[in-house]
Each structure stands twice: as C-alpha cells, then as structure tokens.
Amino acid sequence: MVVALPSCRRDPEQPDRDPVARGSGPSVLRAWGTVCALAVWLAAPLSAGGLRWPPRRISELLALMAPRNQRHGARPSRAEVSGLPAALEELCGRAALPARLEVAIDRRLPAQVETAAYFLVSEALTNAAKHAQARQAQVTACDNDGLLTVEVADDGVGGAAAGGGSGLRGMADRVEALGGRFTLSSPEGGGTVVRAEVPCG
Numbered sequence: 001m002v003v004a005l006p007s008c009r010r011d012p013e014q015p016d017r018d019p020v021a022r023g024s025g026p027s028v029l030r031a032w033g034t035v036c037a038l039a040v041w042l043a044a045p046l047s048a049g050g051l052r053w054p055p056r057r058i059s060e061l062l063a064l065m066a067p068r069n070q071r072h073g074a075r076p077s078r079a080e081v082s083g084l085p086a087a088l089e090e091l092c093g094r095a096a097l098p099a100r101l102e103v104a105i106d107r108r109l110p111a112q113v114e115t116a117a118y119f120l121v122s123e124a125l126t127n128a129a130k131h132a133q134a135r136q137a138q139v140t141a142c143d144n145d146g147l148l149t150v151e152v153a154d155d156g157v158g159g160a161a162a163g164g165g166s167g168l169r170g171m172a173d174r175v176e177a178l179g180g181r182f183t184l185s186s187p188e189g190g191g192t193v194v195r196a197e198v199p200c201g
Helices: 026-043 055-065 078-082 084-093 111-130 166-177
Strands: 099-104 137-144 147-154 181-185 192-199
Touching: 084 099, 084 111, 084 137, 111 137, 111 147, 111 166, 111 192, 166 181, 166 192
Parallel strands: 099 137
Antiparallel strands: 137 147, 147 192, 181 192
C-alpha cells in the first residue's frame, strides 16, 4: 500500500499571510516532517498481517494536518484555520458512534501537541466503536495553564489494557514523547477512559 506524502517545498506563488498559513517556518516544517514520518510508520504492514491504520484514515490525517501552502491553492479546511478545536469537531462529527465534544481551548497550540491530541482522539473513538461495543462517547479537551488535557470516555464493555494492542501503545508513546502523561481506565463492564496530559507552553 502506498500513501502519497505532499511535498514540503514552498509554493512561491502562494501569497504570504501569517506564519501558520505560510507553513514555511522551521518549526512548522519540522512538525510536518514528524507527521509524514508517522504516516509512513502507520502505513507499514504489521508482522502478523494487516495495517496499523487504513489508507483512507492516513490520507485524511495528512490532508488535515498539512501546512496550508501544501494544499497547492486548495481552499483550507476550517480545521486548518481554527486549529485543534475545529479538528476535533470534524473528527467527532464523522465518528462511527455518537460523540459529544467539550472544548476549552482559545489559542493555537504547538503543532506536535495538536497532532498527538488528534491521533489520540481518533484512535480512541475508533476503538470505542470497533472493539468496545460502545453506544456513545464523550470527548473533552482543555488548555489550562500550559497543560493540555484530552480525555475520551465511552460506555463500552471495558477490559482494555495499555499493552494489549498497538493502538493504545501508540497513543501512550506519542504522549510520552512530548513529556506528557497517558492514563487508561477500563474496568470490565465499566467502559473505557483514555486520558492524556501534555505540556503545551
């Protein structure tokens, strides 16, 4: 399976706006490189067969998180303009189960933090619908004194274990790589709560 990764070269005909819109600053390009590398890892086949993520999900993530000038003139999505709150709203809106969202974030966060939070919520909602047999989920995200807290709770069957699958382990790895803390509560029959606390400046 091949996932096309957009070029990181700047379009000289794209008009300059703000640093986020231009996507040409070193920190933005480094973050985009991290997203691309992660996409390659997600697309790699597992030793037991199958893929970590389906190609459609990877393509959607790349399209969502790319700097605006990588869209080659395409009209930016609301998530690209507004940041993590809009991205989570879109994600919950197309989830496979009803997902209620509560967000208290009024600024752009570092790109790496937004990407990690997006991945966590996406993976948690997928697990809730696919594995936990949940009927609904609650997603909360709060930026409080430089600490982003993201939580996804479902009413499924519970019984998930942090070391029980690559998805949960991947969530923890991404959060801990940013100096954050990942916790999982999933008693049998009591639903699952995935929580991440990540420093965000």
